Amino acid sequence: MNVAGLYNYWIVILLMMTGFYVVISSGNLVKKIIGLNLFQASVFILYISMGKVMNGAVPILREGVTTYSNPLPHVLILTAIVVGVATTALGLALVVRIREAYGSVEEDDIHRQDESL
Amino acid sequence: MISAQLPALQVVVPLLAAPLCLVLHRPFAAWLLTFVVSGISLLVSVALLGQILEQGVIDYTFGGWAAPFGIAYHIDFANAYVLLIVTAISTVVSIFARRSVASEIEAHSQGLFYTAWLLCLTGLLGITITGDAFNLFVFLEISSLSSYVLIAMGNDRKALTAAYQYLIMGTIGATFILIGIGLLYMLTGTLNMLDMAQRLIAVADSRTARTGFAFLTVGLGLKIALFPLHLWLPNAYAYAPSAVSAFLAATATKVAVYVLLRFMFSVFGIDFALGAMPLSTMLVVLGSVAVLSASTVAIFQHNLKRMLAYSSIAQIGYLVLGVSLATPAGLTATLLHLFNHALMKGALFLALGCIAWRLGSVRLGDLGGLGYRMPWTMGVFVIGGLSLIGLPLTAGFISKWYLVLAAVERGWWPVVLVIIAGSLLAVIYVWRVIETAYLGKTKEAVSGTEAPLSMLVPAWLLAIANLYFGMHTELSAGIASQAAMVLFGGQP
Numbered sequence: 024m025n026v027a028g029l030y031n032y033w034i035v036i037l038l039m040m041t042g043f044y045v046v047i048s049s050g051n052l053v054k055k056i057i058g059l060n061l062f063q064a065s066v067f068i069l070y071i072s073m074g075k076v077m078n079g080a081v082p083i084l085r086e087g088v089t090t091y092s093n094p095l096p097h098v099l100i101l102t103a104i105v106v107g108v109a110t111t112a113l114g115l116a117l118v119v120r121i122r123e124a125y126g127s128v129e130e131d132d133i134h135r136q137d138e139s140l
Numbered sequence: 141m142i143s144a145q146l147p148a149l150q151v152v153v154p155l156l157a158a159p160l161c162l163v164l165h166r167p168f169a170a171w172l173l174t175f176v177v178s179g180i181s182l183l184v185s186v187a188l189l190g191q192i193l194e195q196g197v198i199d200y201t202f203g204g205w206a207a208p209f210g211i212a213y214h215i216d217f218a219n220a221y222v223l224l225i226v227t228a229i230s231t232v233v234s235i236f237a238r239r240s241v242a243s244e245i246e247a248h249s250q251g252l253f254y255t256a257w258l259l260c261l262t263g264l265l266g267i268t269i270t271g272d273a274f275n276l277f278v279f280l281e282i283s284s285l286s287s288y289v290l291i292a293m294g295n296d297r298k299a300l301t302a303a304y305q306y307l308i309m310g311t312i313g314a315t316f317i318l319i320g321i322g323l324l325y326m327l328t329g330t331l332n333m334l335d336m337a338q339r340l341i342a343v344a345d346s347r348t349a350r351t352g353f354a355f356l357t358v359g360l361g362l363k364i365a366l367f368p369l370h371l372w373l374p375n376a377y378a379y380a381p382s383a384v385s386a387f388l389a390a391t392a393t394k395v396a397v398y399v400l401l402r403f404m405f406s407v408f409g410i411d412f413a414l415g416a417m418p419l420s421t422m423l424v425v426l427g428s429v430a431v432l433s434a435s436t437v438a439i440f441q442h443n444l445k446r447m448l449a450y451s452s453i454a455q456i457g458y459l460v461l462g463v464s465l466a467t468p469a470g471l472t473a474t475l476l477h478l479f480n481h482a483l484m485k486g487a488l489f490l491a492l493g494c495i496a497w498r499l500g501s502v503r504l505g506d507l508g509g510l511g512y513r514m515p516w517t518m519g520v521f522v523i524g525g526l527s528l529i530g531l532p533l534t535a536g537f538i539s540k541w542y543l544v545l546a547a548v549e550r551g552w553w554p555v556v557l558v559i560i561a562g563s564l565l566a567v568i569y570v571w572r573v574i575e576t577a578y579l580g581k582t583k584e585a586v587s588g589t590e591a592p593l594s595m596l597v598p599a600w601l602l603a604i605a606n607l608y609f610g611m612h613t614e615l616s617a618g619i620a621s622q623a624a625m626v627l628f629g630g631q632p
Contacts, residue, residue: 043312046308046312052304055308059308059311059312062312062315063311063315066315066318066319066322069319069322070322073322073325073326096322096325099274099325099331102274102278103277103318106278106281106285106314109281109285110281110285110307110311113285113288113289113307114304114307114308114311117288117292117300117303117304117307118304120292120300121297121300121301121304124297124300125297133301137298137301
């Protein structure tokens with residue numbers, strides 16, 4: 024197997040697992056959102072790297088160029104990035120509201136307060 | 141003229157109404173707009189179903205760009221049926237929402253509430269109607285983001301943590317779906333589902349196809365709240381505003397189930413999804429565990445909204461069992477249960493909404509003697525509960541009957557036992573409520589009895605629908621079996 028030639032996928036997997044681990048392991052609500060961002064960023068790279076065509080040029084119509092890279096995945100991922108930004112904004116807004124209501128952004132703390140009710 | 145543009149109008153009308161709702165801002169105006177737009181969407185989906193009955197399928201291309209390149213809407217029996225469920229529930233629940241929301245949400249954020257409602261409706265309709273895989277992801281996120289907002293508007297502070305938890309799990313699910321769609325695009329070079337299905341045939345036996353399928357299934361499993369991935373659901377439904385619980389419980393997971401069916405049957409094809417991949421075995425195990433465990437947990441809940449939420453997870457189990465049978469009869473049962481479950485859970489959550497409006501609580505201990513103080517509300521609960529159990533003459537009986545027949549046809553007797561055991565467990569948790577309401581002691585003398593008519597009428601509409609579709613199955617079962625045929629035909 025061509026390990027070095029697939030390095031973009033290795034980066035994707037590494038980033039994805041790092042982000043996923045942060046989401047699962049961290050008890051801090053803000054850090055969870057950061058982990059989620061990392062997780063999503065890995066998918067952005069997956070999409071961006073799949074658009075590359077071997078020996079393909081920048082996808083702008085020019086004379087003398089016959090092979091272009093595929094611009095569609097880039098356009099798609101632009102939409103997904105916007106979605107990611109919206110998710111982050113909403114997540115952080117929720118964290119602010121949670122801090123106002125509970126006085127904490129630590130999962131254990133919040134859990135303890137809810138049980139005592 | 142306008143009849144040719146119906147597929148676009150189905151999504152565009154609520155989408156444009158959402159910002160208008162934000163501008164109107166005044167609670168009554170925003171509510172009226174939401175109700176009218178839901179009603180228009182319902183009329184559009186009925187008209188679409190009429191067109192489908194006449195001509196079979198509708199292909200709609202945006203901006204005149206032909207199918208594999210432009211974004212295309214592809215409507216057949218399966219999604220016309222789901223569109224009808226979503227718009228009908230949104231219309232009925234929005235009638236209910238005015239008084240319920242007025243009592244649960246502060247006046248200055250009600251305009252925002254209805255904006256989020258319309259966006260959620262847009263997302264759900266878009267997911268259902270589109271024939272483009274990436275478009276589906278975008279609509280999925282529109283509906284998810286707005287449903288996080290809707291849930292966070294509940295007046296308990298636990299609503300915030302429930303919405304946060306749902307946001308984390310929902311985003312992971314949506315990202316999994318995005319990865320799945322990306323892998324399929326790598327393999328086929330197309331995003332149009334029909335085109336994808338044709339190109340997948342040649343390359344189905346590859347690791348990329350199998351990985352893509354796995355990512356899509358797990359991501360959708362999260363959205364569906366399939367058994368081990370259901371943890372976000374109980375709190376989200378329990379602490380959301382009453383109208384939101386009713387709306388989401390009756391529509392959101394149903395739409396996600398539809399997407400799973402669409403990918404399994406129309407894109408990957410049944411031979412790959414349930415033959416080459418061991419999904420059938422997995423679904424039958426997970427579905428059975430979901431039915432038994434969630435029904436058991438529901439028995440021990442004191443918060444009734446939470447009880448119904450666990451019951452919803454159990455109902456998802458029934459839906460999945462129908463799929464796992466891999467026969468047209470099983471799929472018909474699943475699609476029929478989609479419809480009937482929307483009716484029964486809608487009715488039950490609306491009844492709880494009336495109780496919450498009057499008592500300010502939905503805890504079992506506060507319900508003593510309620511059957512005599514709020515006879516109409518409890519009437520809805522009883523009908524909905526009987527339908528949930530699956531008593532004859534209710535809608536719930538029809539779908540369970542179809543499901544049992546389909547399981548018997550395959551000779552899967554353990555599945556039949558699971559379905560019956562699930563119904564018996566449902567008897568226990570519904571009976572607890574009925575016993576308290578009719579035989580329990582009234583705690584204190586409370587003045588004022590029934591909920592207002594604007595809340596009772598929609599609740600009764602759904603309750604009567606439960607009875608009607610329990611006795612007249614031509615419409616619901618007829619369309620469900622047509623839809624199952626379409627999905628089974630491979631090409632929608």
